[in-house]
Amino acid sequence: MTCAKHRIAALFLLLFFFSPAGMVAAKDKDRIPTTLDGPFRPATRRFDPSLRRGSDDLPMNDPRLAKKVRSPFPEQIALAASYSPTSMWVSWVTGDAQIGKNVTPMDPSTVASEVWYGEESGKYSFVKRGTATVYSQLYPFEGLLNYTSAIIHHVRLEGLKLGKRYYYKCGDSSLKALSKEHTFETFPSSSPNMYPRRIAVVGDLGLTGNTTTTIDHLSQNNPSIFLMVGDLSYANQYLTTGGKGAPCFSCAFPDAPIRETYQPRWDGWGRFMEPLTSKIPMMVIEGNHEIEPQVGGMSFKSYLARFAVPSEECGSNSSFYYSFNAGGVHFIMLGAYVDYNQSGAQYAWLKADLHQVDRQVTPWLVAAWHPPWYNSYSSHYQEFECMRQEMEALLYQHGVDIVFSGHVHAYERMNRVFNYTLDRCGPVYITVGDGGNIEQIDIDHADDPGKCPSKSANIPEFGGVCHLNFSSGPAKGKFCWEQQPEWSAFRESSFGHGILEVINSTYALWTWHRNQDIYGENSSGDQIYIVRQPELCLMNIGDVTPRTCSYSSPQCSSSNQCASQGVQYIYLFSLLIIGSLCVILGELWKTMFFW
Ligand SMILES: *[C@@H]1O[C@H](CO)[C@@H](O)[C@H](O)[C@H]1NC(C)=O
Ligand SMILES: *[C@@H]1O[C@H](CO)[C@@H](O)[C@H](O)[C@H]1NC(C)=O
Ligand SMILES: *[C@@H]1O[C@H](CO)[C@@H](O)[C@H](O)[C@H]1NC(C)=O
Ligand SMILES: *[C@@H]1O[C@H](CO)[C@@H](O)[C@H](O)[C@H]1NC(C)=O
Ligand SMILES: *[C@@H]1O[C@H](CO)[C@@H](O)[C@H](O)[C@H]1NC(C)=O
Ligand SMILES: *[C@@H]1O[C@H](CO)[C@@H](O)[C@H](O)[C@H]1NC(C)=O
Numbered sequence: 001m002t003c004a005k006h007r008i009a010a011l012f013l014l015l016f017f018f019s020p021a022g023m024v025a026a027k028d029k030d031r032i033p034t035t036l037d038g039p040f041r042p043a044t045r046r047f048d049p050s051l052r053r054g055s056d057d058l059p060m061n062d063p064r065l066a067k068k069v070r071s072p073f074p075e076q077i078a079l080a081a082s083y084s085p086t087s088m089w090v091s092w093v094t095g096d097a098q099i100g101k102n103v104t105p106m107d108p109s110t111v112a113s114e115v116w117y118g119e120e121s122g123k124y125s126f127v128k129r130g131t132a133t134v135y136s137q138l139y140p141f142e143g144l145l146n147y148t149s150a151i152i153h154h155v156r157l158e159g160l161k162l163g164k165r166y167y168y169k170c171g172d173s174s175l176k177a178l179s180k181e182h183t184f185e186t187f188p189s190s191s192p193n194m195y196p197r198r199i200a201v202v203g204d205l206g207l208t209g210n211t212t213t214t215i216d217h218l219s220q221n222n223p224s225i226f227l228m229v230g231d232l233s234y235a236n237q238y239l240t241t242g243g244k245g246a247p248c249f250s251c252a253f254p255d256a257p258i259r260e261t262y263q264p265r266w267d268g269w270g271r272f273m274e275p276l277t278s279k280i281p282m283m284v285i286e287g288n289h290e291i292e293p294q295v296g297g298m299s300f301k302s303y304l305a306r307f308a309v310p311s312e313e314c315g316s317n318s319s320f321y322y323s324f325n326a327g328g329v330h331f332i333m334l335g336a337y338v339d340y341n342q343s344g345a346q347y348a349w350l351k352a353d354l355h356q357v358d359r360q361v362t363p364w365l366v367a368a369w370h371p372p373w374y375n376s377y378s379s380h381y382q383e384f385e386c387m388r389q390e391m392e393a394l395l396y397q398h399g400v401d402i403v404f405s406g407h408v409h410a411y412e413r414m415n416r417v418f419n420y421t422l423d424r425c426g427p428v429y430i431t432v433g434d435g436g437n438i439e440q441i442d443i444d445h446a447d448d449p450g451k452c453p454s455k456s457a458n459i460p461e462f463g464g465v466c467h468l469n470f471s472s473g474p475a476k477g478k479f480c481w482e483q484q485p486e487w488s489a490f491r492e493s494s495f496g497h498g499i500l501e502v503i504n505s506t507y508a509l510w511t512w513h514r515n516q517d518i519y520g521e522n523s524s525g526d527q528i529y530i531v532r533q534p535e536l537c538l539m540n541i542g543d544v545t546p547r548t549c550s551y552s553s554p555q556c557s558s559s560n561q562c563a564s565q566g567v568q569y570i571y572l573f574s575l576l577i578i579g580s581l582c583v584i585l586g587e588l589w590k591t592m593f594f595w
């Protein structure tokens with residue numbers, strides 16, 4: 001090649017490198033995929049065998065579980081959002097729970113429920129009073145102990161300003177028993193331009209060494225709200241006499257006359273969570289571990305007594321399902337362990353709630369409940385198929401954007417799907433039952449050889465059994481797929497938590513953080529922009545017929561790989577250019593001397 005040719009080639013390459021195309025090519029390496037790139041080719045990251053599948057529960061004498069205040073000072077302080085951001089729930093516990101024989105419930109009227117609050121630290125311009133309650137967990141069986149709770153207080157603050165910091169103390173001023181000062185920030189107003197900063201999501205938390213890692217990481221991620229998608233304390237892994245919790249209750253205690261509980265675990269859990277829940281609202285929904293059956297066929301006593309949820313404010317009048325707004329997001333929390341049939345109260349409420357959502361005000365619609373509808377793990381496979389058949393069409397018709405669930409102790413993100421068919425307008429379903437509880441991680445997939453559960457396995461703890469064989473697609477006529485189903489985009493058996501950051505009315509960044517990843521490394525287990533397409537998907541809102549949203553061009557239907565291969569090619573191409581540039585610049589250098 002002559003020098004002239006070299007110079008021309010170099011000029012072209014230089015031009016390319018500094019052109020927009022060149023810049024984009026270099027940048028594209030780090031591009032985070034979006035749901036618009038989907039549906040993704042199913043991908044699996046298996047359990048890392050260097051990890052243990054779980055760890056023991058923290059013992060009751062762990063400092064994070066021990067009571068740190070004298071009675072009647074407040075402890076286990078927790079916030080919960082109300083329906084509207086001008087209002088906030090504050091809950092706490094005073095006094096001493098009792099466990100043993102002949103326990104006598106405390107009189108809840110002996111300690112007042114007051115919250116002193118204001119916009120300036122140390123200056124509380126307002127006081128709000130609320131209600132107090134106690135509950136008992138009683139077992140009419142020889143040898144089992146009874147429990148009666150300390151006093152549980154709930155106060156709803158009202159008339160708060162939006163997007164403002166407040167300082168508060170709770171307790172009983174007449175007894176001179178107020179907590180130390182805590183602080184929280186209210187949400188911005190509901191509007192398409194205002195969003196809660198960071199929404200943390202996890203389920204099946206429990207109270208183990210792994211739970212500690214999850215909550216430490218989650219707190220470091222500095223969320224502004226925390227969705228706890230069911231299975232909270234795992235107090236039902238114990239006998240009433242306490243002792244050591246078991247990863248499998250029925251295996252460890254085959255002779256137990258009932259699914260026993262050790263209720264002091266709930267108090268330990270409340271203390272463990274307080275550093276987080278006294279600062280940001282925690283929104284709970286019931287899971288199967290909250291059922292806790294006791295005397296007289298009663299259940300859910302602890303869940304119902306301990307947690308304030310905006311059920312009255314949202315018109316559901318039930319702690320088992322409710323909704324609320326946080327900025328431009330409308331959240332719907334559904335109950336899988338209460339009647340979800342189309343003829344029932346929950347369905348009627350859900351229909352009315354969806355009807356009144358104004359997507360001009362809250363563009364995002366996020367739903368959550370405990371057991372997943374879409375799940376390719378062997379554990380809980382098709383367990384809540386009846387619930388899906390009852391409710392899925394209603395949620396789809398109203399354009400729900402994202403659904404979070406737990407129950408399965410692993411991570412899985414689905415491709416947009418409706419009625420087991422890939423659909424651009426279906427919600428993005430995400431399972432985050434990976435909080436780290438004592439039952440350990442789930443590692444088997446229903447499509448692994450020999451791991452398809454029998455139809456008598458995975459019977460739900462509430463509602464009917466509707467296991468189905470697929471009626472179309474590669475698994476037609478079969479109960480399980482032979483490879484990872486097309487609706488499953490990515491799954492990994494690891495503990496962790498998720499953070500949703502809503503950017504504007506159409507983009508939200510979802511990041512799944514694994515417990516084993518070191519913080520500050522910018523690594524994430526899974527990351528994707530969830531992109532809404534209102535112009536495509538909200539045309540006939542409320543219409544009964546599915547919209548024509550199936551993916552028409554299968555060009556990039558294998559996109560996860562497709563996208564990442566593309567990125568690799570661009571990367572290699574950039575390397576090539578840089579390489580040739582170096583050579584050419586070297587040549588240029590020489591020619592300058594010998595010209
Ligand atoms: C759970 O925590 C223990 C240590 O407490 C660790 O050895 C184990 O690998 C963790 N398991 C997972 C799945 O993260
Ligand atoms: C616990 O309460 C039940 C129901 O009131 C009662 O039958 C049982 O004897 C009590 N057990 C103990 C140990 O006090
Ligand atoms: C909830 O309670 C309120 C006030 O008591 C009542 O007006 C409303 O109809 C109830 N809603 C349902 C769904 O029962
Ligand atoms: C829901 O409907 C199914 C089927 O119609 C029925 O078997 C079940 O008992 C119903 N559940 C409730 C709680 O009503
Ligand atoms: C879902 O798919 C099944 C099986 O193909 C079909 O019978 C049912 O009608 C579909 N449901 C809806 C709401 O489209
Ligand atoms: C459903 O699938 C299972 C195995 O996947 C098969 O044994 C069974 O016969 C199928 N049932 C029907 C009704 O096709």
Ligand SMILES: *[C@@H]1O[C@H](CO)[C@@H](O)[C@H](O)[C@H]1NC(C)=O
Pocket residue numbers: 503504505506507
């Ligand atoms: C939302 O943010 C994305 C990514 O930054 C941007 O591409 C899009 O245009 C924005 N949409 C709106 C409606 O602001």
Ligand SMILES: *[C@@H]1O[C@H](CO)[C@@H](O)[C@H](O)[C@H]1NC(C)=O
Pocket residue numbers: 520521522
């Ligand atoms: C993590 O990412 C941020 C923003 O992209 C960057 O400023 C920071 O240097 C990164 N940290 C590490 C350790 O790579």
Ligand SMILES: [Fe+2]
Pocket residue numbers: 204230231287288289370406407408
């Ligand atoms: Fe569960």
